[in-house]
Every structure is written in structure tokens, then in C-alpha cells.
Amino acid sequence: MRILILGGDGYLGWPTALHLSDRGHDVAIGDNFARRQYDHEMGVESLVPIEPLHTRTRVWHDLTGRIIDTFVVDLTDAPATYAMVEGFRPDTIIHFAEQRAAPYSMIDRKHAVYTQTNNIVGTLNLMYAVGEVDRDIHIVKLGTMGEYGQPNIDIEEGWLEVEHKGRKDRVLYPKKPGSFYHLSKVHDSHNLEFGCRIWGMRVTDLNQGVVYGQQTDQTVRDARLATRFDYDAIFGTVLNRFVVQAVLGQPLTVYGEGGQTRGVIDIRDTVECIRLASERPAARGEFRVFNQMTESMSVAEIAKVISSAYPQPVEIDYLDNPRVEAGKHYYNVVHSGLMDLGLEPHRLSDTLITSLFAIAERHKHRADLAALRPTVDWRRTASTPRAGHPGTAQGPE
């Protein structure tokens, strides 16, 4: 298949590109390098050094003979987006190309507006490009489990069968997201579902859990193929951040009592889920939703898993939760759709954690301790996120 990966220079986009290229698909990447800009803005860096995209694709070509085309495109630039879709003519578009950090979206008004505009307009432009060029192109869109919030009923896969006053309907699962970022993904999902209705588009919406891990079968072949390892309080996902804190001898920072529960998934399962969804496209007019996660764990449980696995003693710091969310809640997620397509999940294991400790140990001299502390407060309208840096963060332009 011809597969275009938008956001293919990012934490998950890059390993996905390699995984699909390795499986024999013709892969191209679209990216505007916004993710690298956020690092400059926040004054942080991936713990593991990463190469520029042109080096990454060259190394992959040298190792495997396989070519990954690249398009330097910002999806908010509609003509460039159309030209990319028209030029590469993909069968499938994997859409990672969004601002993806909840705390980043909650820094202040500017970052909230940027996040929603960037994500919504980019996705609308992509929808129109597909609507005009070829409506059979399958869009695989990355969403997040955080869209659902903390409902007191089971979380189904995107749709809910309801019975109300003796009548029945199948409705979009009602969502109550927890940040302007999560909201942007809910907005995208509504827009895409509408595209399926009016234009007969094929869409798979993947509500992904918190991803952990940093290596895949492809990225380990050469250090220059490494993907990002974010550990900071803005972009670092919780499990990866705890690993770095343990290795640095810092307390694990649990927000609140840690009873809030997350769906989680191994990075190797992420890339495999995307392959499975791509190779078995949604039908014409179908808005198909999968919950892309393999296990549920509370934040406190994740902290315990990391502290037990680490050979040295590890402290746990219970901070005031900067987010607004329930500390204890019901959480039961249906996530059978991708298993039905053939996913064989990796469970979080000591082996994986030990290998993450080794990665963090190797690069711990690159860590900035100040970046580990949460600085963005959901209850305020403006926070100063660049801990350890003088002055105020400059927003995206």
C-alpha cells in the first residue's frame, strides 16, 4: 500500500513510518517540524538524541534500500496539503500531525487557541483534500483515550447503544475531555464523522492510551534511527517520565493521590495497531473507532510498578494535581476492536522497564531536573511553563 504518515517526524510517527516501510509498504512522511519547535520554545530536549528527518530517512535507506519520501508541509496550508495528497496519491493517510500535549494547550489563551486552530484546521484541510482528490483514501486519525474523560459507565469504542424512554439509537459516545488539547481531538472526531456521512469518507479514529517505551524492532537497528524520549512535565508521558525520575534519583511526581486511571500501551503495539488498521480499512462512509490501549492502570499503580522494578530505593511525591479531574473514579474500557484485527499485545513487563532504565541511564546527563516539575495549572488562565528558564514562554506564531 502507499501510506502517507503525517507527523512522521514525531515520537510515534517516525517508528510507525519505519514499521510500515519494513513491512513492504511505500511510505512517505509529511511534517512541518512543529514538535521540534516546541522543544526550543519550552527549553527542553528529548532525553535520547534524535537526528534530523533527512538523516533518519537516509540512514534507513542505507540500511534497507527502502526509500521514505518526505513532504515539508504544514496542514494549515491548504494548497500544500492538496499538492501533497495529489502528488503522493496514498491509499492510506495516518494522521499524527497535531499538537499533542494537554499541558501545552493549558499554558495560556494563546496556546489553547493555537492547539485548537492547528489541530482542527489541519484536519479540515486534510478532509477537503481527500474529498477532492479521492474519497476512497482511508484516513487513520490519532485520537486519545483522554477524550472520554472519566465516565461512570463503560467506555465503548466510539459509539454507544442507548435506550432512552423506550426507544433506541446508536450514538457517538458522549465525551467529557480534560484539556483544550483533548477537546481539539473531540472536535476533529465530530468533523470526521460528518465527512463520512456527507462524502462517504473512510475513517478510522484511534483513541490511544498513554504510550510508553522508546524502541521498536526498526529503531534499534541504528542509533540514528532513535525516536524521541520525552520526560518533561509538558510532553513527557507519565510512565516514561517516572523512569527518568527514578534513574535521576528524583521522587516520582504523582498528581493528587494518583487514583486517576489511564489506558496505556507499549510503543511496539502502537505501530502494530496502525499497521492493522491500515491494512484493513474502514468501509466507505464508515467512521470506525478503536480504543488503542492494552491495559488500564492508575497513576499510583504506575508509580509503584516503576519503584518496585528499580534496584535503588525510589521516593514518591504526591503533588497537588494541576489538572482538574477526579482522583478516584470508575474506569472500564472496551478495547477489543484491534485484538479482533489480530493485535497480540505486549503487557507492561519488568524486561521492558529494565530496558527503559538502561536507556535513561545512558542519557541521564542530558536531563534537566527543572523540566520534571509540573508548571501548568488547569485552574489558572496563564502559567509560566519554562521552569528553570528566565522570562515567559513565547507562544507559537
Place this chain on the structure above:
Amino acid sequence: MRILILGGDGYLGWPTALHLSDRGHDVAIGDNFARRQYDHEMGVESLVPIEPLHTRTRVWHDLTGRIIDTFVVDLTDAPATYAMVEGFRPDTIIHFAEQRAAPYSMIDRKHAVYTQTNNIVGTLNLMYAVGEVDRDIHIVKLGTMGEYGQPNIDIEEGWLEVEHKGRKDRVLYPKKPGSFYHLSKVHDSHNLEFGCRIWGMRVTDLNQGVVYGQQTDQTVRDARLATRFDYDAIFGTVLNRFVVQAVLGQPLTVYGEGGQTRGVIDIRDTVECIRLASERPAARGEFRVFNQMTESMSVAEIAKVISSAYPQPVEIDYLDNPRVEAGKHYYNVVHSGLMDLGLEPHRLSDTLITSLFAIAERHKHRADLAALRPTVDWRRTASTPRAGHPGTAQGPE
């Protein structure tokens, strides 16, 4: 109360301003005159001539001695929005200031992106202004019944009690809107509900039905106080458009078989609903939703009502529906919230229709027949909306 009416120069914003001023409230208007620009862009005009805002407010002052302040502000301009909220210090903000036509949003990509960006960013900026200036300011936000779509269960007022696999929750009512415009309002509602959770905002979301009528107790006092009467296929709401078609001896243009059902409301009830919602604000942290409509009618029924009331014979043209929606569907709406606050609804009556015929008769020489025909096709990614005008519509900048 001090009440700021955003979009106060529009079809409903202006009569609302007069109604609230008449009731003794201190009223100010914020507007960027975007609605008047759309007329220029589409090459159409209100059937009833309307005065510029500065004339309107001067006439109102001359007649009543009451002052209505005006702020020329585009809500996508955050500093200007903050300054307006800080400067007027309202108790209540009525938010009409959005692009509000479904066909306009469906013209092409540019208009879809404009509609969503304009509406979402404007509302986000307003939320942040209230979040910073005074979180007790009550936002009364205009939404639309079209957000709900055509569910096979009863439409409740914004929230739904669900029971699923033996567990219960109260969730945001799941919506399936029918245009990029309707979607923008759903996105706004999600963002606002989040604002209630994180900042304790007070929000009333009014899902309004299709409004008919053109006169209120205040606008009739002087011809220069008249509000718009849109009859074109882009901005004209269905009942008002049918009235003009009847008077012009044109067939009423029913889309499809006309089985699609709409909630409708008299313009005099609209302004009263907004008064009631303003004077009885939502509680701190409450996201309160009312369905602002008084009757349900299918489009075919509306056509029959108009043709029976008109003294001459009236033809009905059943056109291919340019929208994507079910031609026949279940439709039962709960709309008791505003009645509980004291609304005494006007039902659609022959008297009202006869007075609308008289208004249309008086101004029929201003009508453009070409503007009555639907030109925007939901199934296409680009339509040419300016019927009767050479060239392509130029989008908003």
C-alpha cells in the same frame, strides 16, 4: 443588570438589545459587522432595509432616552475582547457573535475553515476574557437545535441520563450535527462545558430552533429600528423564505420530500427567552442547557401552513435536498426549561403570518429571485453560491 450583547447588530442580537434595554437593563453591543460583509460577499440584502448600528442606537436614544454603548470588536482579536469585557464589566454576556448559516459554512473549504475558526476562536477568547476578568460573569451562548441532528431517541436539554450495562451516568447529550456550522456550535459547547469544570464559569447554552418573524414590540416603534429579514437560500431561515416566495408568486422550495422536522420559535419568544435566561443566571460551575424552541414542524408542514394562509394559490417545488439528512425521522424534543423560567410562547398563528406577508409585500421590489434557489450542495467540496452573479464567491479574509 449590565448586559453585553455580542453580535448585537444582527438579526436577533439587535432586537434582543432593544428588548433588554426596554426592560431597564444597561445594554452594550459588541459587533464587527461581519454579517453585513456576508451580504456584500453573497450579493444579497435584507428584504427590509436596515440602518447602520450608529443610526439604530441614536434613534433608540431619541425615542427612549436610553443609551446603548457600542464596541466595534472582532472576538478573534483577544486584546480587544479583553478590553471590552474589562471596560464594560457586564454581569451577563449574550453571545450571538458567530457565523450562523449552515449553507455558508458548506460553500467550500475556505468557508468551512472560516466558520469553525471564527466561531471557536471567538468563543475561546471570550472564555479567557471572562476567566481573567471575572469568572462570575454569566455567558449566555446561542447554539442551535441543529446540533442534535436527528436522533431516534428524545432530545433532552443538553444532558442525558444513561444507563449502560447496569451503571448510570449523566452525560452531555450525544450530537450528530448536519453542517460545519452546526459542528462549530457543538465544539463551542464542549469548550464551554470544560470552562465550567475548570474555572467554575456560569454558562447557559441555548439550542435555538429556526426563528421566524421580523418584528418585536421595540423594533416596530420606528422603521429605522427594523431588524434584518433574510430570504435568500444561504441566510434566510425556512419560514421567512417561504413567506417571500409566496408573495413573489414563486413556488415554495421544499428540500426533498420535506419530512425533515425542525424546532421553530417566534422572534418575540427568542428575545424573551434570552431575558429570562439572563435574569436567572446559571450557578457557578454550571453548564445549563435549554432547548429554545416552542413547536416542531416538518418543512412540508411549514410550506402547507404558508400556502394555506396566503390568499393567492401557491405552488410547492420539491427539490433534491442539497443537504445530507434523513427525509423522515423521529423527532421529539424536551423544551421545558425556559417555560419553567416563565416563557409564555407565541404559537405560529395566521395573524403572524399575515403580518409577515404584509412586510414582504411592502418590500418585495427589493427581492432577488435568483437568491431564492439553493446553490450549496453538501455532497460537493465546492459550490458557487452567488446565483445570478458572475464569477465565484470570494471567501472571507
